[in-house]
Each structure stands twice: as C-alpha cells, then as structure tokens.
Amino acid sequence: MNVEVERKFVCDPDIHTKLKDIGAICIGQKRFQDQYFDSPDFDLTLKDFWLRCREGCWELKCPVPKMTYNIQKDSQAEGLCSRYKEITSLPEIKAELTKVLAEGLAHRIGNCNENTESDVGAAVCDTMDNWLRERNLTCFAKYTTERCSFSLAEEGVEGVVHVDLDQADFGYCVGEIEILVPDGGDIQAALHRIERTADKLGLCGGQRVQGKMDVYLQRHNPDHYSKLLAAHIL
Ligand code: V4E
Known part of the structure; x- marks a missing residue:
C-alpha cells in the first residue's frame, strides 16, 4: 500500500518550459472521469476519507496522521503537502469503509451494542453498486480531467517525482508534485524532495x-464545502 505525498501549485503559462528546463520528461496525456461517493451526512469526507471510482477503478484515500512519521513541524513542505494512504483493492476498501461507517454509527447512537461494525459489513452484495446503495453512499461529485504527466529523476536519488498538470472540465487548472512512498518508506525525505522540486520550478509563496x-x-455543493472547511478537511 502506498502513501501519496503531494503538493498542489498554481500553473503559470510558462510551466511547460520550466518543467523541460529542470529535466522533467513528459510521459503522456490522458483524460479520465472521477466520481466521488459519500453518505448524505458526509460520514466519509468529514473524516477525510475519499472514495473514488475513476474509469471503473476504485480507490480509497485515507488520512495519514502527521505524527505517525515524525515530520518536522517547521518544514514549509509539511504545511503545503497532503498525504494519504491509497487503497485500491476492493475487499480492503470495503473493510476500511465498514470500519469508518461503523465508527460514525456508534458515535451517533452512543454506546448501543446493536448495529455494530459486523452488522454493517455483513450484507452480501453482488456488485459495488449494491454495496454502496445498502450503505446509502451516493455520488456527490463527478468531473472529467485532462492530465499531462511528467516524470523527474534526480541524480543519486532513488525513484522519481511525478508532476501532473490537470485541467478539469469545469474550468479549473492545477498542478501537483507527487511522490508515491511505499508503506513504511521515508515520508520526510519525500517532503524534502517535493520542496526541492517546487524550488526548482520557482514556485513561491506559502499559500495552500x-x-x-x-x-x-464551492460551485456545486456549498453546504458540503462549508462543512469540510469548518472541519479543517479542506
Ligand atoms: C484527498 C482529497 C480528495 C481526493 C482527490 O484528491 P486529489 O489528489 O486532489 O485528486 P487527483 O485527481 O489529483 O487524484 P490523483 O490522480 O492524484 O489520485 S479531494 C480533497 N481531498 C483532500 C485534500 C486536502 N485536504 N488537501 C489537499 C492539498 N488536497 C486534497
């Protein structure tokens, strides 16, 4: 299981030239549609869990507690980067969601021992659609992205940095510097490497x-958006 560490940035018109200048190689362009799912009370996203179907492939991004990796609090990258554990195996996604939803349920009904985790996960479902329906998880966001991907190697450093330039179909562009860290790998080193790459690209400013x-x-569901802001998820 990988941890995705990433920093988003504003794409300026020179970004392609800058990427070329620092030795990044364009590895392709693709277009994909994402659908994100949650309950009517936002039980997943308010806990920072993001369930997505991208062109038929399921992924659950789960929050990684910052203290887990003993990351320096004063690092600039620390403040600007996000990190999520990515689960792509359907049985593991279902198991994790069952746990998260059961915690929410237990929280709402106090210490009632009925409707526990095993009850929530017990139903036998033939398809993911049915599985979601039984848990009242529906699509709350759907959009298409045109992505241009780059890969950047550094002399003497193992692995690569990925840079994605995304153009969403609702008219928003954003760049991402991203490193996939294998489970138990060095998150701190990834944060430093992202910071070095951002410096090389001349990205300035400490703004999220x-x-x-x-x-x-913000545009399609301001109520959901403001709840996420209030919970410091976005
Ligand atoms: C984790 C998350 C969301 C899910 C998707 O996020 P993102 O990485 O922005 O999408 P995308 O299309 O680039 O996915 P990829 O191809 O990299 O898998 S939506 C909101 N969040 C939370 C979040 C956060 N709190 N802070 C930052 C900087 N990003 C996302």
Whole structure:
C-alpha cells in the first residue's frame, strides 16, 4: 500500500518550459472521469476519507496522521503537502469503509451494542453498486480531467517525482508534485524532495492551493464545502 505525498501549485503559462528546463520528461496525456461517493451526512469526507471510482477503478484515500512519521513541524513542505494512504483493492476498501461507517454509527447512537461494525459489513452484495446503495453512499461529485504527466529523476536519488498538470472540465487548472512512498518508506525525505522540486520550478509563496474538489464543491455543493472547511478537511 502506498502513501501519496503531494503538493498542489498554481500553473503559470510558462510551466511547460520550466518543467523541460529542470529535466522533467513528459510521459503522456490522458483524460479520465472521477466520481466521488459519500453518505448524505458526509460520514466519509468529514473524516477525510475519499472514495473514488475513476474509469471503473476504485480507490480509497485515507488520512495519514502527521505524527505517525515524525515530520518536522517547521518544514514549509509539511504545511503545503497532503498525504494519504491509497487503497485500491476492493475487499480492503470495503473493510476500511465498514470500519469508518461503523465508527460514525456508534458515535451517533452512543454506546448501543446493536448495529455494530459486523452488522454493517455483513450484507452480501453482488456488485459495488449494491454495496454502496445498502450503505446509502451516493455520488456527490463527478468531473472529467485532462492530465499531462511528467516524470523527474534526480541524480543519486532513488525513484522519481511525478508532476501532473490537470485541467478539469469545469474550468479549473492545477498542478501537483507527487511522490508515491511505499508503506513504511521515508515520508520526510519525500517532503524534502517535493520542496526541492517546487524550488526548482520557482514556485513561491506559502499559500495552500485549492484542489479540483475544493472548487467543484464551492460551485456545486456549498453546504458540503462549508462543512469540510469548518472541519479543517479542506
Ligand atoms: C484527498 C482529497 C480528495 C481526493 C482527490 O484528491 P486529489 O489528489 O486532489 O485528486 P487527483 O485527481 O489529483 O487524484 P490523483 O490522480 O492524484 O489520485 S479531494 C480533497 N481531498 C483532500 C485534500 C486536502 N485536504 N488537501 C489537499 C492539498 N488536497 C486534497
């Protein structure tokens, strides 16, 4: 299971030239549609869990507690980067969601021992659609992205940095510098490497940059958006 560490940035018109100048190689362009799912009370996203179907492939992004990796609090990258554990196996996604939803349920009904985790996960479902329906999880965001991907190697450093330039179909562009860290790998080193790449690209400013979801929800579901802001998720 990988941890995705990433920093978003505002794309300026020179970004392609800058990427070329620092030795990044364009590895392709693709277009994909994403659908995100949650309950009517936002039980997943208010806990920072993001369930997505991208062109038929399921993924659950789960929050990684910052203290887990003993990351320096004063690092600039620390403040600007996000990190999520990515689960792509359907049985593991269902198991994790069952746990998260059961916690929410237990929280709402106090210490009632009925409707526990095993009850929530017990139903036998033939398809993911049915599984979601039984848990009242529906699509709350749907958009298409045109993505141009780059890969950047560094001399003497293992692995690559990925840079994605995304153009969403609702008219928002954003860049991402991203490193996939294998489970148990060095998150701190990834944060430093992202910071070095950002410096090389001349990205300045310590401002958090909005992702596609921020802008989508702001426009399409301001109630969901303000709840996420209030919970410090976005
Ligand atoms: C984790 C998350 C969301 C899910 C998708 O996020 P994002 O990485 O922006 O999408 P995308 O299309 O680039 O996915 P990829 O191809 O990299 O898998 S939507 C909102 N969040 C939370 C979040 C956050 N709190 N802070 C930042 C900087 N990003 C996302």
